[in-house]
Amino acid sequence: MENRPIIEVDGLVKDYGRVRAVDHVTFAVGTGEVFGLLGPNGAGKTTIISTLSCLVPPSAGSVRVCGLDVVSDSMEVRSRIGVVPQEIALYQSLSARENLMFWGRMYGLSGTALTRRVDELVEVVGLSERAEHRIDTYSGGMKRRINIAVGLLHNPQVLFLDEPTVGIDPQTRRSLLELALELNARGLTILYTTHYLEEAEFLCDRIGIVDGGKLIAIGTQSELVAQIGATDTIAVEVEGLEERSLPSLDDLPDVLETVVDGGDIRINAKSGSSLLPSVVGRLTDAGVTIRSIDVSAPNLESVFLHLTGRSLRSEPEAAEQDGEL
Amino acid sequence: MKALHVATKDLAIRFRDRNALIVALLLPLVLIGIIGFAFSSDSGISAVRLAVVEREDGDLLAAMAAGMLSRIDVFEAAALPEEEARDAVSRGDISAAVLLPDGLLDAMMEGEPAEIRVLKDPASTVKAGIAEALVQRTATYASAGSVRSRSVIESIDTEQPLTDAEQFELAAYMFRHMAESWDQQLIAIEDVDQETRGIDAHSYFAPSFAVVFLLFTLLGSAKTIHEEREAGTYSRLLTTPLSRVSLIGGKLVGSFVLAALQLGILVIMTRVLFGVNWGSDPLAVLVMVLVTALGATSVAIVIAAVSRTARQTDQIGTTFILVMSLVGGSMWPVEQAPGVVQRLARFTFNYWAHSGFKDLIFRDAGLSGIWPEVAIILGLSTVLFALSVGLLSRR
Numbered sequence: 001m002e003n004r005p006i007i008e009v010d011g012l013v014k015d016y017g018r019v020r021a022v023d024h025v026t027f028a029v030g031t032g033e034v035f036g037l038l039g040p041n042g043a044g045k046t047t048i049i050s051t052l053s054c055l056v057p058p059s060a061g062s063v064r065v066c067g068l069d070v071v072s073d074s075m076e077v078r079s080r081i082g083v084v085p086q087e088i089a090l091y092q093s094l095s096a097r098e099n100l101m102f103w104g105r106m107y108g109l110s111g112t113a114l115t116r117r118v119d120e121l122v123e124v125v126g127l128s129e130r131a132e133h134r135i136d137t138y139s140g141g142m143k144r145r146i147n148i149a150v151g152l153l154h155n156p157q158v159l160f161l162d163e164p165t166v167g168i169d170p171q172t173r174r175s176l177l178e179l180a181l182e183l184n185a186r187g188l189t190i191l192y193t194t195h196y197l198e199e200a201e202f203l204c205d206r207i208g209i210v211d212g213g214k215l216i217a218i219g220t221q222s223e224l225v226a227q228i229g230a231t232d233t234i235a236v237e238v239e240g241l242e243e244r245s246l247p248s249l250d251d252l253p254d255v256l257e258t259v260v261d262g263g264d265i266r267i268n269a270k271s272g273s274s275l276l277p278s279v280v281g282r283l284t285d286a287g288v289t290i291r292s293i294d295v296s297a298p299n300l301e302s303v304f305l306h307l308t309g310r311s312l313r314s315e316p317e318a319a320e321q322d323g324e325l
Numbered sequence: 326m327k328a329l330h331v332a333t334k335d336l337a338i339r340f341r342d343r344n345a346l347i348v349a350l351l352l353p354l355v356l357i358g359i360i361g362f363a364f365s366s367d368s369g370i371s372a373v374r375l376a377v378v379e380r381e382d383g384d385l386l387a388a389m390a391a392g393m394l395s396r397i398d399v400f401e402a403a404a405l406p407e408e409e410a411r412d413a414v415s416r417g418d419i420s421a422a423v424l425l426p427d428g429l430l431d432a433m434m435e436g437e438p439a440e441i442r443v444l445k446d447p448a449s450t451v452k453a454g455i456a457e458a459l460v461q462r463t464a465t466y467a468s469a470g471s472v473r474s475r476s477v478i479e480s481i482d483t484e485q486p487l488t489d490a491e492q493f494e495l496a497a498y499m500f501r502h503m504a505e506s507w508d509q510q511l512i513a514i515e516d517v518d519q520e521t522r523g524i525d526a527h528s529y530f531a532p533s534f535a536v537v538f539l540l541f542t543l544l545g546s547a548k549t550i551h552e553e554r555e556a557g558t559y560s561r562l563l564t565t566p567l568s569r570v571s572l573i574g575g576k577l578v579g580s581f582v583l584a585a586l587q588l589g590i591l592v593i594m595t596r597v598l599f600g601v602n603w604g605s606d607p608l609a610v611l612v613m614v615l616v617t618a619l620g621a622t623s624v625a626i627v628i629a630a631v632s633r634t635a636r637q638t639d640q641i642g643t644t645f646i647l648v649m650s651l652v653g654g655s656m657w658p659v660e661q662a663p664g665v666v667q668r669l670a671r672f673t674f675n676y677w678a679h680s681g682f683k684d685l686i687f688r689d690a691g692l693s694g695i696w697p698e699v700a701i702i703l704g705l706s707t708v709l710f711a712l713s714v715g716l717l718s719r720r
Contacts, residue, residue, distance in 0.1 A: 089557035
């Protein structure tokens with residue numbers, strides 16, 4: 001990864017009427033980096049990508065991509081970026097090849113160069129044998145792959161991937177993430193938005209955590225964990241709290257913080273595994289029934305929880321992602 | 326160039342939509358066929374049968390009027406007693422009965438107004454309308470005849486009252502003048518022929534239905550702007566080096582080509598299937614087809630521009646097109662509508678499109694004959710396109 005920023009966002013603000021969707025966001029992405037924007041739905045990730053891809057002008061602040069201003073050099077910026085939107089933005093009644101040929105022409109490609117590039121890309125996404133078939137005959141995963149291929153037609157310097165794995169099966173998700181890694185290995189800079197912790201952990205060199213339109217933390221995974229202190233998390237699911245009061249756990253040795261959310265208890269501690277017997281003992285002595293207990297090393301979930309007081313996993317879709325990567 | 330690629334892509338998508346093709350081509354042909362055949366027995370192809378009511382047995386005036394009307398090929402007129410004439414109209418045996426008032430001759434001689442009544446068969450609107458128009462025209466000639474008769478009377482000794490024989494001779498003179506007027510007014514008689522013989526229902530409804538279905542096809546085409554927005558392709562296009570104006574321009578070009586093709590195919594197919602004669606000037610027909618396609622495109626695109634979603638475009642567009650088609654005379658002869666509707670019709674695209682095609686079909690007008698319609702549609706299109714591009718560019 002080179003250090004020269006290919007994306008520079010400085011004090012970005014985007015208002016929609018009286019609603020502030022993005023609130024003074026500042027970050028930079030280096031050439032060849034995979035940068036992730038992680039946050040729940042409605043956090044402002046897509047608005048940031050829309051601004052970077054010249055779709056909406058910023059209300060305030062400056063945004064430069066490939067050294068060019070997204071407002072004054074919009075056309076030039078657009079010719080250097082590839083955008084893969086969250087939805088399958090393809091023409092369903094056209095074949096994959098027809099779609100790619102059309103989108104290639106939109107990027108200014110033509111003739112044999114275009115034909116060759118299309119052939120190359122259907123090969124890259126593993127759909128050369130189905131290239132002549134209409135998109136509406138494809139599976140969700142195949143559509144996603146063509147959706148990504150469109151963004152790669154003109155060999156962009158930066159690829160924006162906006163939640164490209166929403167609503168697809170684990171196997172396809174895995175293959176798309178591997179494709180992203182492969183593209184990055186070829187030198188492509190990727191800005192990736194997601195609300196799936198595992199994807200950000202798996203893919204991104206650095207991660208910006210977005211919530212309520214603000215960038216609340218930025219860094220590598222280890223830097224982010226270090227920001228909140230290197231603590232383990234003990235997650236306990238209990239029942240019967242209605243009848244019995246929860247015994248105090250904060251006074252146990254090495255416990256830093258306890259968060260109770262209904263029947264879920266999260267305990268941050270310096271060493272989770274050594275604390276585990278004490279926690280179990282305290283709860284059973286108080287007559288609380290333990291349904292499950294888990295110790296995890298610090299991760300992005302802990303960071304998000306620490307920074308926002310909420311779990312990203314409360315998102316229904318995110319809950320389905322456990323253990324899928 | 327990119328706009329042309331957008332247009333080509335839109336056309337490729339439209340041509341793969343089998344339902345859209347059916348609505349665009351098959352449905353109008355089927356409807357023109359059905360309605361054409363349904364109306365063909367009442368469209369003036371067969372003779373217009375009417376009666377002139379006898380005020381008394383052997384009414385000479387009624388017999389003369391019926392005889393004069395029968396001289397015109399498309400009319401079969403007979404003098405009948407009033408009751409018999411009313412029954413015949415009720416049964417639909419004749420399309421209209423003309424009731425001449427008592428003292429008509431005297432009123433005409435004196436230059437005073439007289440009321441000629443026409444009983445019409447409500448189920449035979451076209452023929453009855455023709456009969457009514459003919460009576461109005463006859464009255465005009467009769468007035469002219471009476472003026473001439475009066476001048477003759479004034480030129481003889483007015484101190485002497487006219488004898489019955491002289492009065493009869495003057496009446497005969499007046500009718501002779503009217504008859505000569507029919508013969509001399511070649512253009513007017515030709516008009517009557519055109520309006521009757523030429524009005525076969527296929528010829529009347531082919532352009533009007535073609536225009537209505539053209540508007541519906543283009544509504545489907547224009548709403549793809551919203552469908553693309555909803556599918557995400559519109560936004561994606563704007564992340565490529567494609568300007569908003571090129572994108573909208575491409576959509577317009579695609580719609581226009583689609584419209585011109587649809588209308589052109591309908592012109593050819595109605596000629597082949599139903600024998601509709603679109604006129605002897607192919608250039609004039611081509612100009613009218615292209616101008617109508619342009620106008621329909623502008624109407625459809627402005628509907629899409631003022632709508633927020635594809636669904637709203639459908640709802641607003643369908644209502645607007647139906648109302649405009651009704652008022653503009655695409656579904657019935659607007660010439661028979663009340664004056665206020667006829668005035669309103671002039672504010673619709675359908676009226677001018679249909680009017681241009683009618684000029685070609687029924688008057689064989691040629692380019693010089695359709696320029697008012699062409700100019701008005703071009704003007705309308707310019708305004709609507711400017712409005713649409715303004716609205717769409719801001720979104």
